[in-house]
Amino acid sequence: MNIEELEISLGLPEHLIPEAAKLWHEAFRHDIEPLLGCEATSLAILQKSFEPEQALIALYQSQLVGVAGLQYEDRTFLKFRLTEFVDELGWLKGTLNFFLTRLSGHKIQKGEVFIEAIAVEKSMRGQGLGTLMLGEVAEFARQNRFKVIGLNVFENNPDARRLYDRLGFVAVKTRNYAFLRRVVGSRFIGSTSVTTMHLNL
Numbered sequence: 001m002n003i004e005e006l007e008i009s010l011g012l013p014e015h016l017i018p019e020a021a022k023l024w025h026e027a028f029r030h031d032i033e034p035l036l037g038c039e040a041t042s043l044a045i046l047q048k049s050f051e052p053e054q055a056l057i058a059l060y061q062s063q064l065v066g067v068a069g070l071q072y073e074d075r076t077f078l079k080f081r082l083t084e085f086v087d088e089l090g091w092l093k094g095t096l097n098f099f100l101t102r103l104s105g106h107k108i109q110k111g112e113v114f115i116e117a118i119a120v121e122k123s124m125r126g127q128g129l130g131t132l133m134l135g136e137v138a139e140f141a142r143q144n145r146f147k148v149i150g151l152n153v154f155e156n157n158p159d160a161r162r163l164y165d166r167l168g169f170v171a172v173k174t175r176n177y178a179f180l181r182r183v184v185g186s187r188f189i190g191s192t193s194v195t196t197m198h199l200n201l
């Protein structure tokens with residue numbers, strides 16, 4: 001990767017929303033599809049659910065190669081709406097799946113920037129881009145006087161966990177999903193636990 005051809009910036013331009021939905025879907029397909037349906041309905045719902053100003057994006061040679069969704073104050077990157085679930089999935093499945101998405105919402109703390117998720121395009125992974133993007137999130141957070149960066153990492157994603165450990169994030173809480181998983185099914189909740197990590201600024 002030639003760093004001079006890389007641009008990292010805040011905000012997702014409108015014309016890149018379909019690309020961002022594809023990148024997000026590819027990175028989180030196994031978590032997304034049980035709730036948002038097949039690839040076509042997932043992409044349709046994602047495109048309508050992104051809040052563009054809450055994104056930090058990376059462009060390489062003018063192509064979108066990374067997206068991080070940021071939550072702070074009362075703003076979220078992914079804002080699911082019941083109407084879109086019902087339009088795409090039908091009344092019954094749409095309503096049920098919409099309410100299942102509410103189970104994973106994060107309650108933001110005062111002074112916190114929460115990274116809802118970060119995704120780097122597959123062919124660009126492992127070259128330092130995720131590290132650079134997380135550095136830019138920290139820069140944004142410091143400039144805006146936030147005190148802590150939070151994120152959640154699933155127990156079945158040890159590679160991402162290693163990256164966050166290396167950058168100095170510390171585990172503050174682990175929620176066990178074993179019971180919930182048994183109730184709603186492992187198809188909907190792929191991991192048995194999720195750990196919240198913090199980086200104090």
Ligand SMILES: CC(C)(COP(=O)(O)OP(=O)(O)OC[C@H]1O[C@@H](n2cnc3c(N)ncnc32)[C@H](O)[C@@H]1OP(=O)(O)O)[C@@H](O)C(=O)NCCC(=O)NCCS
Pocket residue numbers: 027028116117118119120121124125126127128129130131132152153157158159160162163166
């Ligand atoms: C996690 C992710 C954003 C990291 O971005 P990246 O550009 O690959 O990260 P970097 O190159 O800066 O750092 C690489 C580190 O990430 C980890 N990593 C995670 N997934 C990886 C992958 N698929 N390929 C290579 N490295 C990966 C490695 O452990 C590596 O750590 P190391 O250098 O200590 O070995 C990216 O791999 C990705 O999009 N993964 C799929 C989506 C995901 O799991 N997101 C995180 C959950 S919120």
